[in-house]
Amino acid sequence: MNDSQHLSSQFDDDLSRLRTHVLQMGGLVETQVSAAIEAYETGEIASVKTIVETDRKVNELEKAIDDDCAHIIAKRQPTASDLRLILGISKIVTDLERAGDEAKKIAKSVRRIYENGHLPSQYGVGIRHLADAALVMVRQSLDAFARLDAELANSVIRADSAVDAEFKSIFRQLITHMMEDPRTITTSIEIVTIARAIERIGDHAKNISEQVVFIVEGRDVRHTKEKVQ
């Protein structure tokens, strides 16, 4: 990436404002996800409302950032690293917005679980573990974007398979529970939904990191096995 300044300082301002907005949006999504997991563990379903409200802000930011990208393309005809930054950002915000949606899904499942009773304690640990791993991915993908750090982005991409494996193991456990005791099915289905949402959040963090690699190095590492050189 290029750190030197444009001849047009206004262009520099436009780009740095855009990056700030993306990080703001990322910060909101990160809060949404951790609040949703917090609610799952504590049963504080009052925070569900906040998570849903935050999602509205996230959606607004997505639209505003896309609009800014369109304006920059129209006014500045960005090339090279500038072009990659704009293209990357416009995809990153899509993934952030979807990660926010997943957090909202988690929050709603949590509300259904606690409205119907309470959480059997044996489910807590696996989900916490999965959620921690996904949250680290989200945080690191945003850090990688902020610092334009392709190495960190690559490590997020590698981390995704561990989260996928963790999800599968939770899924198998829940199937066993449901078969052993059909009374747990309602709750178990909600927990599968939650685990699935967390796994998807990890996927979005991975996609964001792939865009960071593209922005920094100009390589498209999507849908490839050999992500790391």
Next chain:
Amino acid sequence: MQIHDTPALKAEARNLNFYYGEAQALKNINMPIYDKKVTALIGPSGCGKSTYLRSFNRMHDLYPGNRYEGEIRFFPDNTNLLAADVDPIEVRMRIGMVFQKPNPFPKSIFENVAYGLRVRGENNKRVLDDKVEHALKGAAIWEEVKDRLPEQAPNLSGGQQQRLCIARALATDPELLLFDEPTSALDPIATGAIEELIHELKKRVTILIVTHNMQQAARVSDYTAYMYLGEMLEFGKTDEIFIKPQDKRTEDYITGRMG
């Protein structure tokens, strides 16, 4: 670079140096010009891109004290365009040029296009008619001027004049066309027409174009060379240069940063 899709060479600069008297304007340029492709030369003012372009048709011979070193090989015959025994007039028959400002002769539309053919000794009315029509069609201006061929060329609009100049360059069936900022004096519509025309022309002729308009280089060219202070810093496929240039200085220039 991949070898598999490298097209044939039309010309190639080899260790080309150029001096305006004592001042060295081109420094050891090595660059391929691919056959029936558009190659754009970009770079800040004074980087030598026009000097380089003009070396191809020996325009610098017109001024005393100018000096070339090295070669520009022209294919398929592998002639060194800069060799002392090569006649510049012959060179200019094979290499046409279009300038920044349209410069039609103060003659009729017809005579502007027929001029090069007449210089060559062609006087047969039917041959001239045919070739003039063919050239005007090639320059996408025939429909606009076919009923007014005897009119004075300077009465045409700027964009039409420029296309007429392209027709004039095409009339002698050149193998290489040199464009020196061909649209900088034109409005966006006329510019669009010229760019469209360049796209058509490359089916039969190789094109080398100097442009200050980065987006134009990105739109019309297959290859781009970035020049700076008389040196060629980067040459590559246009698609690659505008997405991921290799040289930081190219990047700074095309993204509009101070360099």
